Amino acid sequence: MTEASSFQVLGRPLPRREDYxxxxxxxxxxxxxxxxxxxxxxxxxxxxxxxxxxxxxxEAAREAPGVVAVVTGRDLAEWTMPLRMAPPIEGLxxxxxxxxxxxxxxxxxxxxxxxxxxxRYFAEDAAELVEVDYEELPAVTSIDAAxxxxxxxxxxxxxxxxxxxxxxxxxxxxxxxxRAHRVVEARFAQARQTHVPIETRGCAAVWDEGRQHxxxxxxxxxxxxxxxxxxxxxxxxxxxxxxISPDVGGGFGQKIALYREELTVAALARQLKRPIRWRxxxxxxxxxxxxxxxxxxxxxxxxxxxxxxLGLELEIREDFGAYCFFxxxxxxxxxxxxxxxxxxxxxxxxxxKVALTNKCGAxxxxxxxxxxxxxxxxxxxxxxxxxxxxxxxxxRRNMLKSADLPYEMPTGERLEDVTPAETLEAALQAIGYDGxxxxxxxxxxxxxxxxxxxxxxxxxxxxxxxxxxAAGIPGSGHESAWVRIEPSGAVNASAGxxxxxxxxxxxxxxxxxxxxxxxxxEVTIQLGxxxxxxxxxxxxxxxxxTAAGGVLYLAACAARDKALAIAAHRLGLNSTESLxxxxxxxxREIGGEWEASDLTLAGLARVAYLxxxxxxxxxxxxxxxxxxxxxxxxxxSNATHVCEVELDPETGLVQILRYVVAEDCGTVLHPQLxxxxxxxxxxxxxxxxxxEGLVFDAQGQILTATLGDYLVPTACEVPVIEIVPMHTPxxxxxxxxxxxxxxxxxxxxxxxxxxxxDALAAFAVTAERQPFTPDLIRGLARxxxxxx
Amino acid sequence: MAKVAITLQVNGESHEVLLEPRKLLSDAxxxxxxxxxxxxxxxxxVCGACTVLLDGRPVRSCLLFAxxxxxxxxxxxxGLRRNGLTPLQxxxxxxxxxxxxxxxxxxxxxxxxxLRDHPEPSEAEIRNALSGNLCRCxxxxxxxxxxxxxxxxxxx
Numbered sequence: 015m016t017e018a019s020s021f022q023v024l025g026r027p028l029p030r031r032e033d034y035x036x037x038x039x040x041x042x043x044x045x046x047x048x049x050x051x052x053x054x055x056x057x058x059x060x061x062x063x064x065x066x067x068x069x070x071x072x073e074a075a076r077e078a079p080g081v082v083a084v085v086t087g088r089d090l091a092e093w094t095m096p097l098r099m100a101p102p103i104e105g106l107x108x109x110x111x112x113x114x115x116x117x118x119x120x121x122x123x124x125x126x127x128x129x130x131x132x133x134r135y136f137a138e139d140a141a142e143l144v145e146v147d148y149e150e151l152p153a154v155t156s157i158d159a160a161x162x163x164x165x166x167x168x169x170x171x172x173x174x175x176x177x178x179x180x181x182x183x184x185x186x187x188x189x190x191x192x193r194a195h196r197v198v199e200a201r202f203a204q205a206r207q208t209h210v211p212i213e214t215r216g217c218a219a220v221w222d223e224g225r226q227h228x229x230x231x232x233x234x235x236x237x238x239x240x241x242x243x244x245x246x247x248x249x250x251x252x253x254x255x256x257x258i259s260p261d262v263g264g265g266f267g268q269k270i271a272l273y274r275e276e277l278t279v280a281a282l283a284r285q286l287k288r289p290i291r292w293r294x295x296x297x298x299x300x301x302x303x304x305x306x307x308x309x310x311x312x313x314x315x316x317x318x319x320x321x322x323x324l325g326l327e328l329e330i331r332e333d334f335g336a337y338c339f340f341x342x343x344x345x346x347x348x349x350x351x352x353x354x355x356x357x358x359x360x361x362x363x364x365x366x367k368v369a370l371t372n373k374c375g376a377x378x379x380x381x382x383x384x385x386x387x388x389x390x391x392x393x394x395x396x397x398x399x400x401x402x403x404x405x406x407x408x409x410r411r412n413m414l415k416s417a418d419l420p421y422e423m424p425t426g427e428r429l430e431d432v433t434p435a436e437t438l439e440a441a442l443q444a445i446g447y448d449g450x451x452x453x454x455x456x457x458x459x460x461x462x463x464x465x466x467x468x469x470x471x472x473x474x475x476x477x478x479x480x481x482x483x484a485a486g487i488p489g490s491g492h493e494s495a496w497v498r499i500e501p502s503g504a505v506n507a508s509a510g511x512x513x514x515x516x517x518x519x520x521x522x523x524x525x526x527x528x529x530x531x532x533x534x535x536e537v538t539i540q541l542g543x544x545x546x547x548x549x550x551x552x553x554x555x556x557x558x559x560t561a562a563g564g565v566l567y568l569a570a571c572a573a574r575d576k577a578l579a580i581a582a583h584r585l586g587l588n589s590t591e592s593l594x595x596x597x598x599x600x601x602r603e604i605g606g607e608w609e610a611s612d613l614t615l616a617g618l619a620r621v622a623y624l625x626x627x628x629x630x631x632x633x634x635x636x637x638x639x640x641x642x643x644x645x646x647x648x649x650x651s652n653a654t655h656v657c658e659v660e661l662d663p664e665t666g667l668v669q670i671l672r673y674v675v676a677e678d679c680g681t682v683l684h685p686q687l688x689x690x691x692x693x694x695x696x697x698x699x700x701x702x703x704x705x706e707g708l709v710f711d712a713q714g715q716i717l718t719a720t721l722g723d724y725l726v727p728t729a730c731e732v733p734v735i736e737i738v739p740m741h742t743p744x745x746x747x748x749x750x751x752x753x754x755x756x757x758x759x760x761x762x763x764x765x766x767x768x769x770x771x772d773a774l775a776a777f778a779v780t781a782e783r784q785p786f787t788p789d790l791i792r793g794l795a796r797x798x799x800x801x802x
Numbered sequence: 803m804a805k806v807a808i809t810l811q812v813n814g815e816s817h818e819v820l821l822e823p824r825k826l827l828s829d830a831x832x833x834x835x836x837x838x839x840x841x842x843x844x845x846x847x848v849c850g851a852c853t854v855l856l857d858g859r860p861v862r863s864c865l866l867f868a869x870x871x872x873x874x875x876x877x878x879x880x881g882l883r884r885n886g887l888t889p890l891q892x893x894x895x896x897x898x899x900x901x902x903x904x905x906x907x908x909x910x911x912x913x914x915x916x917l918r919d920h921p922e923p924s925e926a927e928i929r930n931a932l933s934g935n936l937c938r939c940x941x942x943x944x945x946x947x948x949x950x951x952x953x954x955x956x957x958x
Contacts, residue, residue: 037900039839039878211904296849516901690939720848721849728936729945730929
């Protein structure tokens with residue numbers, strides 16, 4: 015932390031700017047916007063997982079009270095362009111998705127028609143009156159069924175349901191397996207999950223017929239990329255569309271894609287020339303927004319008798335659902351690219367198959383690569399169990415030390431400025447690992463079953479353009495910002511990203527204040543409007559701090575340079591070397607001491623705007639800076655999670671007794687916000703490990719369509735999370751920022767998963783499919799007892 | 803459905819409104835009275851985001867029709883505004899007990915009432931009471947800490 019401590023503003027827990035409005039109910043979320051005369055949309059959704067649409071009868075709905083319009087896929091096909099997902103990636107099938115389906119529906123909850131009425135109650139009433147004649151088709155509800163010969167085609171334009179298949183071999187794993195002391199196999203699976211932001215999706219579209227301009231209000235993580243998509247699919251110029259995001263009630267990856275409902279609402283506003291709004295209910299959110307994580311994974315490792323890794327094979331099978339709103343290889347491919355994480359290994363092969371099924375389309379959910387760490391760390395535990403070694407010892411034997419860095423992973427990913435071995439030791443010490451086995455033995459004598467789980471995470475946080483290119487994913491990793499010093503000296507700044515609760519207005523003000531040399535209270539951050547913010551890639555991955563915080567810091571540094579150049583000119587100095595800006599005052603170094611001058615940022619701004627002839631020769635009048643920044647190919651944070659659980663073999667209940675995270679996420683903008691992200695991410699990981707799963711029956715009917723059935727953790731399920739901060743800066747990024755916020759999910763899936771399996775080892779069984787529900791655990795314990 | 807005229811008593815003020823008997827209290831507060839601090843998260847009584855006080859007791863406004871609460875006093879998050887932040891709101895701010903803020907008004911109202919009945923709560927009691935409010939951002943830890951802090955301040 016030596017470098018970090020030289021910062022004036024970064025790293026301070028300043029009061030969060032957003033809080034006052036949110037605590038007092040004066041925040042403004044999508045549904046709080048007052049839009050005079052707005053009509054309400056409601057969608058007619060398919061009750062079947064897979065069915066041909068024979069006919070849609072809308073007359074009764076059109077005549078219902080308050081109804082203004084009822085439209086179907088045929089109308090939308092005239093008004094909008096389909097979504098073509100066809101990046102040139104080997105093994106990826108191109109797909110095309112209509113705005114609303116015309117011929118068949120592909121999952122329960124798929125769209126069939128849209129009703130527009132005077133209010134939401136009328137719209138829902140009328141949606142009930144739309145009669146659809148369906149011919150049911152066989153539903154494909156699992157990866158195996160999707161890939162079986164003769165399976166019904168989910169997308170009839172494709173030759174099979176295998177939408178992506180990728181395979182790579184690095185080094186010579188085959189040779190390693192032939193010479194191994196032992197080959198260890200392990201399996202991992204995750205249930206389908208969903209994001210559950212407490213604010214569901216929604217939007218409001220206002221078409222200005224006079225200006226031929228669409229203003230689209232939507233809670234989104236990515237205002238500019240959404241505008242690009244929306245304009246193209248409405249056949250409008252990008253200058254005819256403004257996207258404005260109000261406060262967002264949580265995103266977690268669900269508020270990135272342009273959804274078909276949103277496009278429909280925008281198209282209808284334009285056609286009807288009336289404002290239209292839509293907010294989905296919770297059932298729609300659970301069944302039809304976006305799903306994630308349904309993976310089945312297998313690893314094979316070649317190891318020595320001492321547990322040294324020689325070779326590794328990974329197989330991923332992913333259920334992507336019915337439609338591709340993202341390239342189908344995207345999520346699984348990142349898992350494969352970073353799987354080996356903190357370990358020294360070069361001989362590695364992976365095989366990824368992604369299948370279409372009759373379920374809601376999948377997308378990124380906080381840590382799209384979430385399963386990575388459980389797979390790698392569960393594999394390390396499987397090796398330890400197979401060889402009768404201590405799991406911590408197996409990790410130590412293979413883990414990269416600082417002397418090994420920079421290290422090129424077999425996939426070419428470059429690791430540097432990470433500290434996995436340090437976080438491992440710190441986390442083990444914090445939880446008292448050395449004493450655990452005796453505690454475990456003692457507890458067992460009194461009939462209690464304890465387990466401990468370790469999970470070291472190397473978290474890919476900030477994707478630079480070079481990573482996208484290497485992964486074959488279209489996209490840029492850059493972010494852009496402007497900083498404006500107004501004539502009064504007030505500082506306004508903006509970046510292209512949008513906050514969904516992270517506290518960007520606070521943390522980014524710190525980045526600007528640090529770069530510029532002003533009190534953070536003087537800085538205002540403006541986010542969420544494509545008319546105000548520069549084009550940026552938005553809030554996804556864990557890129558906020560490094561990409562947006564970083565570019566704001568760089569823009570602020572450039573503004574500081576201009577301020578100091580003006581100051582040097584006024585002071586008659588040839589250079590700015592002996593000048594600095596602190597709390598908005600120019601300071602001058604005289605005889606090794608910094609002394610305040612009588613020049614202030616406000617005074618310099620007045621010169622820049624009102625007396626430009628007094629500026630240094632050649633300097634532009636005004637005081638605005640714009641910068642764009644493309645981060646390194648990939649920025650990594652790292653952490654080790656260790657947790658202790660107790661399980662009750664009679665009821666299957668798992669309780670988390672202690673939970674420790676030792677984390678290195680580089681220069682911290684705001685420690686309290688970072689801690690909040692760690693808590694939230696761990697909670698989501700605990701949900702995935704123990705509780706959350708979307709359940710479907712054999713016909714593809716979803717059985718978890720309420721929050722009483724789809725179980726997100728409550729305050730009773732999330733333990734106190736003890737955090738050991740061990741931050742070291744990244745040498746390649748502005749201010750040494752690394753980014754974070756998804757690793758907690760990765761770590762919790764792995765630490766909880768491994769801890770439960772450590773406790774189950776007494777029964778000689780292994781749980782392989784999360785969530786580890788009471789039924790599953792009790793069943794495994796019984797099976798173990800019978801077998802034993 | 804024919805509309806009916808009712809009087810809603812909200813945050814100490816009387817409002818005459820004309821609405822359908824099927825209109826939810828949450829929708830009436832938000833749409834008729836423009837009190838949009840009451841957030842709607844699930845409309846089936848699980849998430850707790852829409853919690854308001856009815857004669858001082860927390861209720862889920864998505865599970866009540868507006869016509870059911872005539873004659874009772876409704877307090878929404880806006881009703882707490884009069885004297886700046888309450889000790890609980892201040893503690894949530896200081897302890898970083900909110901992120902996106904969507905669930906926050908429901909939590910504030912639930913615990914304004916609960917702390918009156920439980921002035922010296924244990925952490926386990928706080929967590930148990932908080933389990934009726936879902937938060938997807940914070941992992942609850944700082945909310946629990948803030949509630950404990952507000953309780954401690956209430957005792958001094």
